[in-house]
Amino acid sequence: MFLPITLATAALLSLLYVLLIVRIGQLRWKHHVSIGDGGNAELLMRMRTQANFAEYVPLILILMGLLEGAGANREVLAVSGTLLVLFRILHYMGMPRKAPNPFRAIGAAGTVLLLIAGAIWGLVAVVGS
Secondary structure, eight states: OOOHHHHHHHHHHHHHHHHHHHHHHHHHHHHTOOSSOTTOHHHHHHHHHHHHHHHHHHHHHHHHHHHHHTTOOHHHHHHHHHHHHHHHHHHHHHTTSOSSOHHHHHHHHHHHHHHHHHHHHHHHHHHHO
């Protein structure tokens, strides 16, 4: 089964994830830290940015793929995938800024809202089938 919307979303997010990995590696190299954050606040922030991504994105992509496979509205899924990419970019941009900042808040809240929406959409799809 081909899931083009989920695949395109996952591909774009994978590129963003690679950027997060590279940015952590740059600081590890610069500060000679191989494990943990070495007490470096900037490295910790970059690590948390990557971890937050890894905590949310896979589950949303799974929901998207299952919904797409079940025949969910493709336009809504495409908008959801686009929003997910934008929210994760905003979160990435907001993490190094002092709180409160709209980039991190919108990125984090938007990601959680997409997770909730996907969960509800999935439950409605199951109950309605």
